[in-house]
Amino acid sequence: MTKSATPQDQRALVDRLMTACGGSYSPETRRKYFISGPQWAAAYQGQALFHAPTRQVVSATEVIRQFAEIGIGYWTTHDTDVIPTEALMTGRQAEIVAGIKEALKSNGLQCSMVTCETFYHPVWAASPAAESPEIRAYGATRLRNTVRIGHELGAQFLVYWPGTLGYLLQGVIDETQTLKWYAEGINAACEEDLAVAAQAKTQTLRHCLEAKPFEPQAEIILPTSDAMLNFINSGLLKHPDMVGLNPEYLHELMWGGAPRAALARALVAGKLWHFDVNDGYRLKHDVDIAVGLVNPLDWLNVLMLLRSHGYNGPFNFDYKPPRTTSNYGVFRVSFPSAIDRFITLWEMAGEALEDPIIKEATEALKAGAGVAASNDAQQIFEANKEILTLHELIAHRLVQILLGLHRGRKIFARGEKA
Numbered sequence: 463m464t465k466s467a468t469p470q471d472q473r474a475l476v477d478r479l480m481t482a483c484g485g486s487y488s489p490e491t492r493r494k495y496f497i498s499g500p501q502w503a504a505a506y507q508g509q510a511l512f513h514a515p516t517r518q519v520v521s522a523t524e525v526i527r528q529f530a531e532i533g534i535g536y537w538t539t540h541d542t543d544v545i546p547t548e549a550l551m552t553g554r555q556a557e558i559v560a561g562i563k564e565a566l567k568s569n570g571l572q573c574s575m576v577t578c579e580t581f582y583h584p585v586w587a588a589s590p591a592a593e594s595p596e597i598r599a600y601g602a603t604r605l606r607n608t609v610r611i612g613h614e615l616g617a618q619f620l621v622y623w624p625g626t627l628g629y630l631l632q633g634v635i636d637e638t639q640t641l642k643w644y645a646e647g648i649n650a651a652c653e654e655d656l657a658v659a660a661q662a663k664t665q666t667l668r669h670c671l672e673a674k675p676f677e678p679q680a681e682i683i684l685p686t687s688d689a690m691l692n693f694i695n696s697g698l699l700k701h702p703d704m705v706g707l708n709p710e711y712l713h714e715l716m717w718g719g720a721p722r723a724a725l726a727r728a729l730v731a732g733k734l735w736h737f738d739v740n741d742g743y744r745l746k747h748d749v750d751i752a753v754g755l756v757n758p759l760d761w762l763n764v765l766m767l768l769r770s771h772g773y774n775g776p777f778n779f780d781y782k783p784p785r786t787t788s789n790y791g792v793f794r795v796s797f798p799s800a801i802d803r804f805i806t807l808w809e810m811a812g813e814a815l816e817d818p819i820i821k822e823a824t825e826a827l828k829a830g831a832g833v834a835a836s837n838d839a840q841q842i843f844e845a846n847k848e849i850l851t852l853h854e855l856i857a858h859r860l861v862q863i864l865l866g867l868h869r870g871r872k873i874f875a876r877g878e879k880a
């Protein structure tokens with residue numbers, strides 16, 4: 463029986479077993495990737511509707527210091543993760559932002575993205591695009607302020623997750639009007655961005671919309687990345703060229719979609735600008751599990767798609783360390799293991815794309831049987847029917863790569879000899 467251990471011993475055990483797991487990358491290697499760590503992920507205390515917090519508060523400077531040690535090169539934040547609501551747009555905001563700039567600089571990190579919290583404070587109870595003009599005016603002011611913070615911190619991206627843009631009670635709001643009002647907020651942010659960038663002679667930011675199909679509202683007005691693509695092209699936005707997408711892996715899975723197909727639709731539209739990386743289950747709530755713990759095979763496939771299409775935007779680790787993980791564990795186990803699984807999957811995706819078996823099979827499929835085009839369906843089917851077996855062979859090969867079986871490892875029955 464294992465002896466009971468004090469929390470100090472438990473930490474030593476976690477450290478020892480984490481080292482025993484091996485396979486970790488150096489901070490230098492981790493920094494080569496455009497990986498960003500959200501302030502809110504690292505500082506999440508484990509609370510939820512049915513859950514009391516299990517972890518202590520962690521300050522932004524502590525998060526930044528820990529990220530630097532792990533080798534996370536980029537930091538992302540909501541405005542209110544670091545600036546209390548009542549301090550926004552006051553002298554206190556300027557002091558806090560200056561302190562963060564200093565912490566980022568002295569730890570060698572960059573801020574890649576800022577996002578405006580428009581879902582937590584009671585003022586957003588009826589969404590940032592509510593009927594009351596004063597709520598919407600405040601919403602637009604907050605978005606403009608976030609744009610200025612983004613420029614101040616040197617970010618390239620702004621993300622909008624309109625979490626409360628929807629309803630619990632049917633027939634209460636006018637959806638078309640809500641969409642128009644929401645577009646006014648995005649327009650205000652883009653105009654502010656253009657003005658700030660012109661004055662400072664810098665680039666404008668990339669404004670990225672993030673969809674989630676349900677939660678916190680029952681019904682959401684822009685529930686998927688596809689709905690958002692349609693919104694960008696709806697004519698309601700004054701600067702559609704400044705607005706793209708931040709799909710989140712789990713959010714596409716939550717509605718039952720295939721994340722890889724959703725990403726492909728964003729890619730062909732030229733709107734895949736930012737990507738929230740995590741994992742979870744279909745048709746369940748937003749569990750925000752760390753990448754690769756649930757669907758490693760699908761993640762391998764997603765990364766093959768992104769690698770083969772030259773995606774070069776950020777990978778934002780928008781997940782929530784489980785509430786069974788301690789404050790110590792967040793930085794010792796949760797972040798480093800998530801990043802290392804991601805890098806391994808990224809490398810495997812490269813291997814799969816170069817794999818001679820997959821390459822030959824794919825090329826053979828594309829060449830087809832080589833018979834003359836005709837209107838004879840049966841004849842075309844007969845000519846191609848053997849080659850189509852390669853679909854299953856490719857799927858097998860991908861699992862072999864995922865499990866390392868392509869390197870010669872075989873699974874033997876007990877007692878059987880190699």
Ligand code: GCO
Nearest residue numbers: 577621622623672710748780
């Ligand atoms: C979620 C959302 C958020 C957003 C964040 C940025 O999973 O609840 O994705 O984490 O990404 O609010 O706007």
Ligand code: MN
Nearest residue numbers: 710712748750
């Ligand atoms: Mn999520």
Ligand code: MN
Nearest residue numbers: 672710738780
């Ligand atoms: Mn997200």
